[in-house]
Amino acid sequence: MSGEHLDEELRDVFQEITNVAMGRAADLLARLLNNYVVLPIPVVNLMERAELNMALTSLEEFESVSAVCQGFVGSRIAGEALLIFNDTSFQDIAELTNFAGDITPQIELELLMDIANILIGACLKGLAEQLDVSFSQGQPVILGQHLALNDLVSGKAGRWTRALTIEIPYRLEGRNVDCDLLLLFTEDSLKVLEDKVSFMLE
Known part of the structure; x- marks a missing residue:
């Protein structure tokens, strides 16, 4: 891999x-x-x-976001x-999951974790199967609830300096639900990833 590109x-x-991979994750989310x-x-x-904050421009229009981070290795x-997540999503997600009570910060947290488990889990599983890894x-x-996007990006996202990033913006049709799934692979992982997909380049 040459240079910066x-x-x-x-x-x-x-x-x-x-x-x-994201198609599978979306299918699970759509069913839920x-x-x-x-x-x-x-x-x-x-x-x-x-x-990194440039990569998240699709979320810039939202005043506040909530975020979950999950490491993976193998x-x-x-x-x-x-x-x-854009914070305006919670009301719609609560309705879609038939939650009827008040949406407290704790309920938001539970909804956030539920969606994160589905999207991150299914997406990583789909990638792992294709790359033949585990x-x-x-x-x-939880990186934070109701943060400005810049605060989130500047403070918390891991200890990497350079990474392969895959950004997947999910939207629900006819609903005010927006979330971005960002997969960050460390620079050390790039050579392994290249080797794993080399058969697809032939």
Whole structure:
């Protein structure tokens, strides 16, 4: 992998396997919420930590966000999954899950964790199967509730300096639900990932 840029062919392959993985995750979410999930094209980049907030431009319009982070490791590949929610999503998610009471911060937390478990778990499982690896996932960690996006990005997202990032913005059709799943693979993992997908480049 030369310089700061990701080889175009490699980016296409990562995009392709992510498409399959996120499709499965979206299918599970759609069943849980009984609502169609709009799937975008995943955005694959190699970026410095300082550039991370640029990757999250799709969430910039929201005043506050809540986020969960979950590390994963396996077969010499390591990284973290970051799920960022716009805070206006909670009312709609509560309705879709038939929750009838007051939406307290604790309930928001539970809803956030439920969605995170589905999206992160299914997406990593889909990637692992295609790469023929096995990931073990750490405990999900709440990075914060009702934060400004800049506060989230500047403070918390791991200890990496440069990473392969895959951004997947999920939207629910006809609902005010937006969340971004960001997969960050450490720089050390890139060579292993390249080897794993090399057969797809032939």
